[in-house]
Amino acid sequence: MNHDIDIHIEWEGPHSYKEALSKTNETDYGVYQIYGQHPIYGSDVLLYIGKAEIQHFGVRLSQEKWWNDMPDAEKITVYLGRLAGVLTPIDPVWGERISKAERLLIYAHVPAFNVQKSIKSIDEDLYNVHVFNWKRYRDLFPELSGSRWTGRLGEMPGYHVFDASDSNRQMETNTVE
Helix, strand or coil, X not given: CCCCEEEEEEEEEEEEHHHHHCCCCCCCCEEEEEEEEECCCEEEEEEEEEEECXXXXXXXXXXXXXXXXXXXXXXXXXXXXXXXXXXXXXXXXXXXXXXXXXXXXXXXXXXXXXXXXXXXXXXXXXXXEXXXXXXXXCCCCCEEECCCCCCCHHHCCCCCCCCCCCCCCCCCCCXXX
């Protein structure tokens, strides 16, 4: 069994698109959320989740142009999420965690405009990932677990709905097998 990966994200916002473009400091990497108007879902809804893994938020967001054609493009708001914790990981691990957090966030929240990143199922590398959203995470779940958002638990050998007449009853332990 793989080791659990806890990814803590501290969110800030709301920022205007213009304000978010100025985020080019050494800490300006992570995941971002974009809110705005959608013709079906309404105004001020989660439209997109993206990542700034190799480029700063400002550089990455300047490449996103899809919302310029929206009727209320000037009302777009951006929330920026930075990885947090006790030890800053080395660059490859930092980037890997940003990517995993983005994929799990997209899968669980299904933002309207993440069509190109549509995730039909969770890959095994996300099974043991836990994402904790802190501070201004807006409409995101406060905590996400790859175990919850996958069919992994239903695939466990012997997994079943408990039955009072079950002949395999045992004392509960603190471990899940």
